[in-house]
Each structure stands twice: as structure tokens, then as C-alpha cells.
Amino acid sequence: MLRQQDVGYRIVVRRIVGIREGRPLFADALGELVELSETHITLATDGGPLRVPVDEVHRARRVPPARRPTAAAMIALETAADEAWPAPVRGRLGDWRLRAAARWTGRANSALPIGDPDRPLPAALDAVQRWYADHGQPALVNTPLPLAAPVGTELDARGWTSRPPVLVQTVPLATLTAPAPQPDAADLPPVALKAAPTDDWLGVAADRKGGLPDAARHVLTAVDRIRFAELRVDGRLLAVGRGTVTGEGRWLGVCLLEVLPEARRQGYAGAVVRALAGWAAAEGATRAFLQVEQRNVAAVGLYRQLGFTTHHTYLTRVAP
Numbered sequence: 001m002l003r004q005q006d007v008g009y010r011i012v013v014r015r016i017v018g019i020r021e022g023r024p025l026f027a028d029a030l031g032e033l034v035e036l037s038e039t040h041i042t043l044a045t046d047g048g049p050l051r052v053p054v055d056e057v058h059r060a061r062r063v064p065p066a067r068r069p070t071a072a073a074m075i076a077l078e079t080a081a082d083e084a085w086p087a088p089v090r091g092r093l094g095d096w097r098l099r100a101a102a103r104w105t106g107r108a109n110s111a112l113p114i115g116d117p118d119r120p121l122p123a124a125l126d127a128v129q130r131w132y133a134d135h136g137q138p139a140l141v142n143t144p145l146p147l148a149a150p151v152g153t154e155l156d157a158r159g160w161t162s163r164p165p166v167l168v169q170t171v172p173l174a175t176l177t178a179p180a181p182q183p184d185a186a187d188l189p190p191v192a193l194k195a196a197p198t199d200d201w202l203g204v205a206a207d208r209k210g211g212l213p214d215a216a217r218h219v220l221t222a223v224d225r226i227r228f229a230e231l232r233v234d235g236r237l238l239a240v241g242r243g244t245v246t247g248e249g250r251w252l253g254v255c256l257l258e259v260l261p262e263a264r265r266q267g268y269a270g271a272v273v274r275a276l277a278g279w280a281a282a283e284g285a286t287r288a289f290l291q292v293e294q295r296n297v298a299a300v301g302l303y304r305q306l307g308f309t310t311h312h313t314y315l316t317r318v319a320p
Helices: 071-084 121-134 149-157 173-177 197-210 214-221 268-282 297-306
Strands: 010-020 022-037 040-045 048-053 057-062 089-093 096-100 140-145 165-174 191-194 225-231 234-244 249-260 289-291 309-318
Touching: 010 040, 010 268, 022 048, 022 057, 022 297, 071 165, 071 191, 071 234, 071 289, 089 121, 096 121, 096 165, 096 297, 121 140, 140 149, 149 309, 165 173, 165 191, 165 297, 173 268, 173 289, 191 268, 197 214, 197 234, 197 289, 225 268, 234 268, 268 289, 268 297
Parallel strands: 249 289
Antiparallel strands: 010 022, 010 057, 022 040, 040 048, 089 096, 140 309, 165 289, 165 309, 191 225, 225 234, 234 249
């Protein structure tokens, strides 16, 4: 059967749809798992969302994606993501990227092992650990999968642990800039896009991330093409988001999408994403990406409604 770790992945479900002559009748459904609860499995199929009661499920399992991303496509997307979240302290190990930002977020404080490190794998990982030790930080390695599977195997042998899996999801910008499906979308408050974050925007980010050291401000702002989205009602900030255009101008990176708890389920998150998409499209971008922990079922479901699908996953590996 399925687990929460399967949310965001393609699955096949064999379900019981009836009884004939005392024997069960089965039907199969294929789609992306968007919610897994104690009572239901919800998947997005080509024909629309399908909600299956758990007591009707005969068998369910994860299946390979319809098309696996190429190594080149994964490297291009990971490069765009790295440019969108720039650590203030950086190093190189061949093609590998070493990043430090006063321990503010795992992405900005981990090695990114894409490409050739110019030395055997064990020696490369030894060098990674020395680099982080020299900077007074624990060593972290961000392993995009399946691209960095050999790195993960070596880290397993060394006893490294893993943080929760993260889904790297993408969508064509044309999907996000199409007219919103909600009939009341025109009644949503406007979204302001600013070149620099306001103090209350930074306050929302600080609450979410547990503070904003100087290194965090660099990570948030040191991108050439960037916008900070704000949705306000009666002057009060209720929803925020951050958008960047990187990867040779092709990719909109969406992050720090946050809606205050009392303002959720009103379409504000979608409005913020669509506003950033409109800006990025005018900048020449063609696709959007975001990164979300796969255990964050609510966020995965929201992004699925906006058209995002999983491109690949990554694990942040932690030294023992």
C-alpha cells in the first residue's frame, strides 16, 4: 500500500467497483497521488480528480513517471534553482557547488553534486566535509534523484541520514497565465509586485523560517531579476510570495509562498502565483518551478490544482 512519502508521485490503484456472481470486479486508475488519508486516496488523472475510499482499494503502488527527465534537464533545473537561492559563501569542487549561508535553510547550506567533481567520489565527499568544517558548519549534501543516486549510495555506506524528501515540481507558464478557473477570480484583491521586500514581507518570511540573519537577506535579494509579491486587504498583508527568473531566463522560481492562517482557502495563494507568472512571462521565462516537501500534503494539493507536476526529487543528506 501507499505511504505519505508517495504523495506527489504517479501511482496506479486497483479498486473494487462491484460484485458479479459473488466475485469482485476491478478497475484500474492511473494518476498523481495528491492526498492520502485514513479514509480516502485522491489522485489526479487525465479525466480529472478521482477520490477512492480506502476500503475499495484492492492494491495501490507507485509507478515510474511517464517520462523520466534527462540528466541534462535535471542539471539545468538544479542550476536555475541554485541561482534563485544564492548563498553568500560559495565554493567549487569541479562542477560541484558548495554553499553556506550561516545555516539559514538547507538549500543554501549544502553541497550540490551535479557534474564532475574532478576526483573520485570518495575523495570528493571527503573534500566536501573538509570545506564545511573549515566554515564551522555541519556538512550537508543535496542529492537530486535519480541524477545523484551514486552519491547517495556512497553516503549510505558512510552512515549519513536524510531529511524528508522534497519534490521539485514544474509547470508551463502558459498554464499559470491562462484565465483562472474560479468564477470569482476577478473579485480577488490585487497582488503588488515589488523589486525589494517590505518590512512586513520580511516579517512573514522570518516567522516561517525562524529569523532572518544577514546571510538570509543575501539569499532573498541577491538575484538580478526578482519580485516580491504582496496581497493586502485593507492595508493588511495576508499573502506573500517570491519570484525569480534564472536559468538563462527560462525559469520562474516560486518560493516562500505564504498565506496567513485566517486568510487561507480564499484563492490568495493562486493569485500570488499567477501574478508572479505574468511578470516572469513578460521577462521571457517559459516555465515555473518550486520545491515542496512531499509530506506537506496541503501544499502539494494546491500546487497540483495550479498545474504543477513532479519533475524529480531530492534528499538533503546529513553527516553523522
